[in-house]
Amino acid sequence: MDDTGWGTVTELKDGLPKYNNHFARFRGVVSFDCEDSGKMPWNTTKTGLDDSTVVWQRTYEKMRDHARSVVSFLNALANEIAEYGSDASPMLAALESETRLRDVGEFPQPESRFSWNENPPEVGPKMKNILYRKEEEKIEALKEVFGVTSGKAVGEKSFDLAYDVHVEDDQ
Secondary structure: OOOOOOOOOOOOOOOOOOOOOHOOOOOOOOOOOOOHHHHHHHOOOOOEOOOHHHHHHHHHHHHHHHHHHHHHHHHHHHHHHHOOOOOOOOHHHHHHHHHOOHHHHHHOOOOOOOOOOOOOOOOOOOOOOOOOOOHHHHHHHHHHHHOOHHHHHHHHHHHHHHHHHOOHHOO
8 A cells, every 4th residue: 555545546436546746736744643652553663654553544544535635626726727727717816815834733633624615706718728839930930020938929929819800800
């Protein structure tokens, strides 16, 4: 059994997926405190976990359950950012305005459940990506003409110009 639970989704119906960069915001912390060190879930050399102990198995189950709700939120956040863009994502805006660094001692007791508003109000139009490849020299020429510094900006500017000519003028 892996100590973190990442990558267990295929083995357990409620496991965790393989690690992905959109989970980078998540930090899970588990600490043990006991006057009798013999009850701690450490291996005999005290260099790692003994995953056969009841203490660890119960901890692992709770840890996985809590992580599962955070992973669900982060998946929903990643989907919303892909749909609306990072500038118009309601969940990302709420996350960035409502979060702050906290000492681990300030976090709720393990019995509390992570939750989030799964239906935040929409903040802007639904967004989609357009991706295409063109010759580098042509992109460089348009960067100069448009006064921009990236291929992305060339794509956005050329889209806006095409939209203005072919859609806005028709309305």
